[in-house]
Amino acid sequence: MDTYREFELGRFHFRRDDYFAYVRFPTQRGGSLEHRMDIHAFLRALVRDVAWGFFYGMIKFDDIFGTINHYGEVEVFAGKYCGLYRERGLWHEERLKTGEVEGVFRAMLEDWVPEDFDPFVAPRETGLAVGPKRGSNLGAIGRRRVVTERMIRQEDRRDPDYPVNDAFKGMAFQYGEMHIKAGHEGKFGLVNLFEYLARSDVTWNPSVVSVVEHSLFCPTTEEHALPVKHGNDRVEWFIQLNGQIDWEICDQKTGAPKAYVRMRPGDVAAMPADIQHQGFAPERSMLLVWENADPEMPQKVRQGAVPGDPDKMVTLK
Ligand code: PHB
Numbered sequence: 025m026d027t028y029r030e031f032e033l034g035r036f037h038f039r040r041d042d043y044f045a046y047v048r049f050p051t052q053r054g055g056s057l058e059h060r061m062d063i064h065a066f067l068r069a070l071v072r073d074v075a076w077g078f079f080y081g082m083i084k085f086d087d088i089f090g091t092i093n094h095y096g097e098v099e100v101f102a103g104k105y106c107g108l109y110r111e112r113g114l115w116h117e118e119r120l121k122t123g124e125v126e127g128v129f130r131a132m133l134e135d136w137v138p139e140d141f142d143p144f145v146a147p148r149e150t151g152l153a154v155g156p157k158r159g160s161n162l163g164a165i166g167r168r169r170v171v172t173e174r175m176i177r178q179e180d181r182r183d184p185d186y187p188v189n190d191a192f193k194g195m196a197f198q199y200g201e202m203h204i205k206a207g208h209e210g211k212f213g214l215v216n217l218f219e220y221l222a223r224s225d226v227t228w229n230p231s232v233v234s235v236v237e238h239s240l241f242c243p244t245t246e247e248h249a250l251p252v253k254h255g256n257d258r259v260e261w262f263i264q265l266n267g268q269i270d271w272e273i274c275d276q277k278t279g280a281p282k283a284y285v286r287m288r289p290g291d292v293a294a295m296p297a298d299i300q301h302q303g304f305a306p307e308r309s310m311l312l313v314w315e316n317a318d319p320e321m322p323q324k325v326r327q328g329a330v331p332g333d334p335d336k337m338v339t340l341k
């Protein structure tokens with residue numbers, strides 16, 4: 025019978041069985057620890073870490089295991105950003121070349137994601153990843169964040185391929201009015217962001233729809249739980265478009281709880297650079313994530329050249 029492969033990355037060891045993923049690592053205080061995660065939670069986090077190129081800053085798969093993007097290199101850690109594990113010396117960290125981490129993570133996805141499980145969609149829309157090895161789902165795990173490459177009305181632009189998600193059936197998409205000067209008809213077009221999002225076939229996977237210098241608008245549809253705890257290395261903004269998302273905000277270094285935020289349509293939140301956040305959406309909802317892609321930003325925040333605390337950026341008083 026075909027069985028799941030085991031993987032090594034530096035001194036980390038990864039294996040899976042029918043229900044769990046296991047990460048084994050040497051600890052500061054000697055010996056080794058094996059950390060266990062539900063296989064769905066592990067694969068949902070893993071596929072995003074790879075698809076997002078390790079994202080901005082820290083991606084925690086759970087309270088124990090994760091990565092930090094150093095843009096060219098990746099810190100892979102276990103226990104280091106969990107208060108208790110850190111205090112007790114039960115942690116390990118390695119800084120590796122991005123390509124090496126990506127190669128192992130990608131191979132793990134190819135081997136561990138079975139043909140009937142899609143880690144990008146909502147739980148109600150997919151089968152389970154439990155049980156013995158059966159095939160793979162390369163199409164699902166090969167998805168990347170959709171980056172708009174063409175202007176709206178350029179002739180060769182593709183129309184959306186995807187049907188309106190069941191959760192948004194019946195939603196009215198009202199297009200605006202446009203009056204274009206003669207001779208410029210082919211250059212302009214209208215999009216309806218709600219329709220674009222209603223047709224999204226993935227959850228918790230922002231797509232970049234506008235780029236103005238370093239300002240990226242990354243709307244996304246959400247349902248169930250964000251599969252990672254994101255510890256950003258810069259300030260990030262959330263604008264809730266519809267539905268509801270509850271955010272758990274914890275200290276980035278220790279995981280200690282700091283705040284709960286409930287966002288309803290029209291609510292705007294700015295996440296400081298020293299926290300981690302994880303969102304929970306009880307039903308499919310639409311969120312606009314606004315990121316600053318300035319590659320100097322982590323350094324500017326570290327040096328205090330720009331605030332990592334949004335309260336100091338704008339006066340909300
Ligand atoms: C985030 O970490 O800020 C994040 C990631 C994915 C989403 C939404 C927010 O879909």
Ligand code: FE
Nearest residue numbers: 254256260301
């Ligand atoms: Fe984030």
